[in-house]
Amino acid sequence: MQREVADYQLVGCFLTASIINFPAMKSTLANLWHLVCGRGEDPLKIPLVFVPFWVQIHDVPVGLFSENLAIQLGNFIGVFLEYDASNLGKENRNYMRIRVQIGVRKPLRRKKQVMSCGICSYVKFKYERLSLFYFFCGRLGHNDSYCEARMMMG
Incomplete structure (x- = not known):
């Protein structure tokens, strides 16, 4: 009950x-x-500091699309929760999709360097259904009208 x-x-x-x-x-x-x-x-x-988000991982080098990489990148962003394997092989979908638990008090990650065949490149993260967010400081909950980090810089 x-x-x-x-x-x-x-x-x-x-x-x-x-x-x-x-x-x-x-x-x-x-x-x-x-x-x-x-x-x-x-x-x-009740502390409300973690939010689950679906994250798209773009610009993944050919041959690196794998659940193992998705888990590693998910844990880099926050805490990996789920991998969307249904996205693989679909036309016009050249990205991986993962669900990640993210701490809202920390800046969001935008990209991560990966190595493929001895060549360094960057994968980029796009957060689905992101609420109020300001890219200057990378934090949720405000925009350019009120950003403590920007105000401190002058």
């Missing part, structure tokens, strides 16, 4: 530097989600 209840819980956070209109947010979410069994854990005490 306890496992069934856990299947219907929702905890989330907003990745933004903006002020959240709490009454509007509460009203919107209340229309979508309803408490059935009262309250459980305090949501403020």
Whole structure:
């Protein structure tokens, strides 16, 4: 019974530097989600610092497309979760696709050097359905209008 209840819980956070209109947010979410069994854990005490993302790996040298490379690159980006083998061999799909658990407090990785037949090249990472993100500092949750790293540089 306890496992069934856990299947219907929702905890989330907003990745933004903006002020959240709490009454509007509460009203919107209340229309979508309803408490059935009262309250459980305090949501403020649940750390929401890891997010799973699908990541496309582009510019992989010919002959290096493998699940082993996908796992290595996934662990370079964050924590490897899953490899999408259905993408292989499809026309117009010249990239690998992996699911990775990423720490939202760290900058996102953009590329990684790989070696193939003694030649160094770079594979590039494209994050699917990426929310608010600023490439200057590589972090989620804000854009150019509010970036502490950029403000410190002047």
